[in-house]
Amino acid sequence: xxxxxxxxxxxxxxxxxxxxxxxxxxxxxxxxxxxxxxxxxxxxxxxxxxxxxxxxxxxxxxxxxxxxxxxxxxxxxxxxxxxxxxxxxxxxxxxxxxxxxxxxxxxxxxxxxxxxxxxxxxxxxxxxxxxxxxxxxxxxxxxxxxxxxxxxxxxxxxxxxxxxxxxxxxxxxxxxxxxxxxxxxxxxxxxxxxxxxxxxxxxxxxxxxxxxx
Numbered sequence: 201x202x203x204x205x206x207x208x209x210x211x212x213x214x215x216x217x218x219x220x221x222x223x224x225x226x227x228x229x230x231x232x233x234x235x236x237x238x239x240x241x242x243x244x245x246x247x248x249x250x251x252x253x254x255x256x257x258x259x260x261x262x263x264x265x266x267x268x269x270x271x272x273x274x275x276x277x278x279x280x281x282x283x284x285x286x287x288x289x290x291x292x293x294x295x296x297x298x299x300x301x302x303x304x305x306x307x308x309x310x311x312x313x314x315x316x317x318x319x320x321x322x323x324x325x326x327x328x329x330x331x332x333x334x335x336x337x338x339x340x341x342x343x344x345x346x347x348x349x350x351x352x353x354x355x356x357x358x359x360x361x362x363x364x365x366x367x368x369x370x371x372x373x374x375x376x377x378x379x380x381x382x383x384x385x386x387x388x389x390x391x392x393x394x395x396x397x398x399x400x401x402x403x404x405x406x407x408x409x410x411x412x413x
Contacts, residue, residue, distance in 0.1 A: 238354025250282035253353045272311055273302030279357040293322040297360045303369040312369035320360040
C-alpha cells in the first residue's frame with residue numbers, strides 16, 4: 201500500500217449543510233504545490249497499474265472531522281482503494297469507506313450509533329465542464345470531477361462520509377408524534393374523531409357509484 205499520511209488542514213469541505221450537496225471544488229487544480237499530504241500527483245501515477253491508497257485517521261483527526269460534520273462521535277474511520285487510468289487521459293478513484301458514527305436521534309436526541317460501509321467512486325475528466333448558473337439543475341452523475349494536477353483521497357473521504365450519513369437518525373424505539381394543524385383557538389381533531397368522517401366519505405363514494413350505474 202502507498203503510505204499516505206492524513207493531513208486534516210489540507211481537507212476542504214465544499215458542501216452545503218442544508219442539502220448536503222457538494223460543489224465541484226475550485227482550488228488551484230494545476231498548482232505545483234500539493235493541496236495536502238494525502239494528494240497524489242497525476243503526472244506521477246502509473247499508467248500501467250492502479251495506484252493503491254489506505255487512509256486511517258487517528259483519534260485527534262477523527263475528532264476534528266466529527267466536529268466539522270456535527271457528529272457526536274466518530275470511530276474506526278478508514279478509506280482504502282486505488283486510482284487507475286481511464287482511457288488515454290482520464291482517471292478514476294475507487295475505494296471502500298468504513299466508519300462508525302454517533303448522531304443525536306431526531307426524536308429524542310439520544311445517541312444513535314450507525315455503522316457505515318460504502319463504495320466510493322470518483323472519475324476525474326480532462327473534458328469536465330462546470331455549470332455556474334445558480335438555477336442550473338444538478339447533474340445526474342455527481343461522481344465526476346475536473347482533472348487537475350492532483351487527486352486527493354483525503355478530501356474524498358470527508359465528502360463520501362458526509363453523503364453516507366443518515367439524514368434522520370432515530371433510535372429503534374423512538375416514535376414521532378403526529379403533527380396536527382387546525383385554526384387558531386380550536387382543538388385539532390384526533391385520529392379517533394376523524395374515523396367517522398372517513399367512513400362517511402367512503403359511503404358517499406359508494407352512493408356515487410350506484411347513481412352512475
